[in-house]
Amino acid sequence: xxxxxxxxxxxxxxxxxxxxxxxCSSTNLVHDYDSGETVCGGCGLVVERDQPSSEPEWRAYTxxxxxxxxxxxxxITFTVHDKGLSTEVGRKYEDxxxxxxKFPISTKEQVHRIRDAQxxxxxxxxxxxxxxxxxxxxxxxxxxxxxxxxxxxxxxxxKYRKAxxxxxxxxxxxxxxxxxxxxxxxxxxxxPRNLEEIAEVGNYNRKTIARNYRLWVRKxxxxxxxxxxxxxxxxxxxxxxxxxxxxxxYSLKILEAARKEMLxxxxxxxxxxxxxxxxxxxxxxxxxxQYELAEVMKVTEVTIRNRYKEIVENLLFTTEL
DNA sequence: ATGGTTTTTACTGCGTC
DNA sequence: GACGCGGTAAAAACCAT
Numbered sequence: 001x002x003x004x005x006x007x008x009x010x011x012x013x014x015x016x017x018x019x020x021x022x023x024c025s026s027t028n029l030v031h032d033y034d035s036g037e038t039v040c041g042g043c044g045l046v047v048e049r050d051q052p053s054s055e056p057e058w059r060a061y062t063x064x065x066x067x068x069x070x071x072x073x074x075x076i077t078f079t080v081h082d083k084g085l086s087t088e089v090g091r092k093y094e095d096x097x098x099x100x101x102k103f104p105i106s107t108k109e110q111v112h113r114i115r116d117a118q119x120x121x122x123x124x125x126x127x128x129x130x131x132x133x134x135x136x137x138x139x140x141x142x143x144x145x146x147x148x149x150x151x152x153x154x155x156x157x158x159k160y161r162k163a164x165x166x167x168x169x170x171x172x173x174x175x176x177x178x179x180x181x182x183x184x185x186x187x188x189x190x191x192p193r194n195l196e197e198i199a200e201v202g203n204y205n206r207k208t209i210a211r212n213y214r215l216w217v218r219k220x221x222x223x224x225x226x227x228x229x230x231x232x233x234x235x236x237x238x239x240x241x242x243x244x245x246x247x248x249x250y251s252l253k254i255l256e257a258a259r260k261e262m263l264x265x266x267x268x269x270x271x272x273x274x275x276x277x278x279x280x281x282x283x284x285x286x287x288x289x290q291y292e293l294a295e296v297m298k299v300t301e302v303t304i305r306n307r308y309k310e311i312v313e314n315l316l317f318t319t320e321l
Numbered sequence: 322a323t324g325g326t327t328t329t330t331a332c333t334g335c336g337t338c
Numbered sequence: 339g340a341c342g343c344g345g346t347a348a349a350a351a352c353c354a355t
C-alpha cells in the first residue's frame with residue numbers, strides 16, 4: 001500500500017520533469033507561482049494552469065476524458081491556439097501607468113474601453129474556438145454513425161452554438177454535450193439511433209449524455225419529443241440484417257397486431273421491434289438469433305424474450321399473416 | 322425522495338449440432 | 339463443448355408524483 005503510493009509519487013515527479021512542451025518540444029518548462037501557470041520557456045505557451053481558469057473548458061483535461069479520447073482514436077490536437085497569450089489589461093493599471101503615476105481622467109476612460117473591448121473579444125473568441133472544436137467532434141460522430149445528412153449537421157451545430165452562448169455547455173464538456181444535442185436532432189428527424197448506440201460508437205459515457213439530454217429538453221423544449229416509433233426501428237433492422245421481403249411483411253403485420261392488443265405501450269420501442277422481427281424471422285424461416293436482434297437494437301436478450309413471449313401468447317393465433 | 326414499472330445483470334439448466 | 343434458448347432473482351434504470 002504505502003510502497004505503491006510512493007511509487008506513484010515518484011512516477012508522477014518523473015513525468016513532470018520529463019514533460020515537454022506540446023508546441024515546440026522544449027523541456028524548459030517554467031512554473032510561475034504568481035499566475036499559477038506553467039509556461040514553456042521555448043515558445044511561451046501556457047502548458048498548465050494550477051487552477052481551472054474561468055474560461056470555458058473546451059479541451060479534455062481530466063484523465064477520464066483523455067483516456068476515452070485515446071480509445072476512440074481521435075487525433076489529439078495538442079495545439080492550444082493562443083491560449084494564455086492574449087494580452088489582458090488588468091484592473092490594477094486602471095488609473096496608474098507603469099511607473100505608478102496617475103492617469104488623467106480621459107486616459108482612464110480610454111483604458112477602460114480598451115479593457116472591456118479586449119475582454120469581450122477574448123471571451124468571444126474563446127467561445128468560437130469551443131464551437132470549432134465541437135463541430136469537428138460532431139463531424140467525427142456523424143461519420144461513425146454513418147449519417148450523411150447536412151441538415152442534421154447544420155441543425156445540431158445551430159443548437160450547439162446557441163447552447164454555448166446561453167452558458168448551457170459550461171462545465172459539461174464537448175464530449176458531454178455534442179452527443180446529447182445530436183441525439184435530440186436525430187429524434188427530431190426520425191433517424192433512429194438510441195443513446196446506447198451513440199455512446200458506443202463515440203466512446204461516450206452513456207449516463208452523462210443521457211443526463212445532458214434531459215437537461216437540454218428541460219431547458220429548450222416545452223414538451224418531450226415522442227420516442228422513436230418501433231416501425232422506424234423495423235426498417236433499421238431490415239437494413240442491418242438484410243432481411244427478405246417475407247420477413248419484413250410478417251414483421252409489419254405482427255407489430256400492427258401487437259399494437260392493437262396493447263402489447264407495446266409502456267415498453268421500449270427497441271425491445272418491441274427486436275421481438276417482433278425475431279418472431280417474424282422464425283415464422284418466415286429466415287431465422288435470426290435473439291443475440292443478433294439484441295445487438296442491433298442495443299437491448300438484452302432477456303427483454304426480447306419477455307416481449308416475444310407476450311406476442312406469442314397473445315396474438316399468434318389470432319393473426320393472419 | 323418515493324414507489325411502481327421496465328430493463329439489465331448474472332447465473333443456471335436443457336437440447337442440439 | 340459451444341451455441342441458442344428459456345427461466346429467474348436481484349440490481350439498476352426509468353418515470354411520474
